[in-house]
Amino acid sequence: MMNKDIKLCGIGNALLDMQFEVTDKEINDLGLEKGTMTLVVDDVQETVLKMMGNRTKYVSSGGSAANTVIAFSSFGGKAAYKTMIGDDEDGFFYANEFQNLGIILDAPVDEKDHTGRCLVLITPDSERTMLTSLGATQNYKKDFVSDETIKRSEWIYIEGYKLSDDIGYEAVLHACNVAKKYDTKIALTFSDTFIIELFKERLNSIASLSDLIFCNETEGMAFTETTNPESALESLVKRFKNIAFTKSAKGSIISWNGNKINIPAYEAKPVDSTGAGDMYAGGFFYGLIYSNSIEKAGHLASLSASKIVSQHGARLKSSHTKLYSKIYS
Incomplete structure (x- = not known):
């Protein structure tokens, strides 16, 4: 029997998140569509940073799958993360933070490109608009995919953002093939409508290999080309074995082996939606792997997401242990 000592291994981008509070007018002046993630060149980020001036910013290691792995680890799960960083101060900050969090970071250093960076612009309605310069993380290729880490993992978790370039897609596809070889389960998040x-x-190709799909209503409708969430979910259930379908303030639905479980949303006063889906996935994985109840895993995910939207930043400031106790006591 293979020793699966790593319970969750994320595969995604390494981004240093920099978060700012902005107005709707500033979003419009920048010509951005609120609530979306846009890939930009470095010059665009520098222009926005100058516009932000000296206003308060929150900086942390991020990337969608990274946020999920960090949440999972903070609950007490054994985790790893596969990505790529630059040979710079941001890369050192990133690696040092993962070391302090006790997460195995399998991240080659690119000496020719900078560590990726994501500017998160948060409007008064708590919506986040992201401008991302991928930098070194876009150079992560299949040659860097360590079979050993995946072999030791119970689950790998892939962010859809990694599929936006040929190199990333090839790396993810290779990781999935390795996972199948060693009976490691595969989870995928759709990440964004774009x-x-x-x-x-x-x-589609990665989803067809996956044991679990995470998506929200908007992503579900876009993927299934339907016009309402109910039809989207029905279409997804027919195609995929297990789905975590989130509906923001309306809660979520877990479809597990064809059985649907409605999970209510927990009360929240939203100030920042950054990382809500990532936190949901982190809570769900911890409940799924360390308990035997899909329903309770869904509740832990929902409660965790409600806490993350009630604060600034994608890193939960309150106690993960207390959240777990509320569901499992």
Whole structure:
């Protein structure tokens, strides 16, 4: 019997998150569509940073799958993360933070490119608009995929954002093939509607290999080309074995082996939606792997997401242990 001592291994981008509070007018002045993630060149980020001036910012190691792995680890789960960083101060900050969190970071250093960076602009309605410069993380290729880490993992968790370029897609596909070889389960998050719209064929190929899909209503409708969440969910259930379908303030639905479980949303006063889906996945994985109840895993996920939207930043400031106790006591 293979020793699966790593319970969750994320595969995704390494981004240093920099979060700012902005107005709707500033979003409009920048010509951005609120609530979306846009890939930009470094010059665009520098222009926005100058516009932000000296206003308060919150900086942390991030990336969608990284946020999930960090949440999972903070609950007490044994985790690893596969990505790529630059040979710079941001890369050192990133690696040092993962070391302090007790997460195995399998991240080659790219000496020719900078560590990825994501500017998160948060409007008064708590919506986040992201401008991302991938930097070194876009150079993560299949040659860097360590079979050993995946072999030791119970689950790998893939962010859809990695499918936006040829190199990333090839690396993810290789990781999935390795996972199948060693009976490691595969989970995928759709990440964003633009991934669905521009890279649907790639997303389909990885989704077909996956044991669990995470998506929200908007992503579900885009993927299934339907006009309402109910139809989207029905279509997804027919195609995939297990689904975590989130509906923001309306809670979520877990479809597990064909059985649907309605999970209510927990009360929250939203100030920042950054990382809500990532936190949901982290809580769900911890409940799924360390307990035997899918329903309770869904409740832990929902409660965790409610806490993360009630604060600034994608890193939960309150006690993970207390959250777990509320569901499992």
